[in-house]
Amino acid sequence: MEFETIYKTYWGKIFRLCMGYVNDHDLAQDMAQETFITVWEQLSAFRNEANISTWIYRIATNNCLRQLEKKKRINSTELSASLPEENKTEIEPQIQLLYKFIGELPEIDRIIISLELEDVKQAEIAQIVGLSESNIRVKIHRIKAQLARKFEEYEN
Numbered sequence: 001m002e003f004e005t006i007y008k009t010y011w012g013k014i015f016r017l018c019m020g021y022v023n024d025h026d027l028a029q030d031m032a033q034e035t036f037i038t039v040w041e042q043l044s045a046f047r048n049e050a051n052i053s054t055w056i057y058r059i060a061t062n063n064c065l066r067q068l069e070k071k072k073r074i075n076s077t078e079l080s081a082s083l084p085e086e087n088k089t090e091i092e093p094q095i096q097l098l099y100k101f102i103g104e105l106p107e108i109d110r111i112i113i114s115l116e117l118e119d120v121k122q123a124e125i126a127q128i129v130g131l132s133e134s135n136i137r138v139k140i141h142r143i144k145a146q147l148a149r150k151f152e153e154y155e156n
Contacts, residue, residue, distance in 0.1 A: 001052060003040055010053065011036070013118045014060045020114035021064040023103040031067055035060040050127065057120065057128050061111050068107065101150045105143065112136065113143045 014035050018028035038059050046055060102110055108129060115125045122140070126133045 003043055006039060006043075006052065006056070007036055010056050014056065016118060017057065017060050017111075017114045018064055019099055020102045020110050020117070021068065021107075023099045027067070031063050032060070034063050038063070051124060053120065054124050054127055057115060057124075061128060064111075065107065097151070097154065098147070101147050104150075105146070109139065109143050112139050113147070116140050116143075 011032065015028055015032040018031040018035075019025070022028055022031065035056065039056055042059075046052065102113055105113065111129060112125060115128065116122075120128075122136045123133055126136045129136070131139070
């Protein structure tokens with residue numbers, strides 16, 4: 001597959017995945033861009049042993065986790081759960097709230113629900129995060145219930 005096609009197919013999905021991690025528009029764009037730089041550099045080494053989407057999501061996940069670790073070391077405080085003021089008008093309020101709630105989840109749950117929201121098959125999610133499919137199904141159910149509770153609490 002040629003890089004331009006990969007970029008056009010996966011840019012939006014990878015950006016939203018990164019938003020699920022950092023809940024910061026500019027940082028998510030930077031992280032998505034870093035992902036595609038790595039894809040560009042490593043594309044010739046891709047061996048088709050997994051779906052290309054699995055490979056790209058794994059690169060993005062690793063970039064996100066590295067960024068979070070770097071931020072923890074620098075700040076040693078939790079990431080802000082709010083978007084920068086200039087970006088607030090770009091995203092609908094409920095989606096903004098969803099990103100905020102996803103950002104409050106543990107790291108593994110963030111990746112699982114972000115991939116689920118991108119309609120990645122549960123078998124592929126299991127492969128990306130290294131858990132069984134049945135464990136992924138249970139986690140997704142629990143994460144959705146947890147997010148639903150957060151929305152309920154917010155509305156009350």
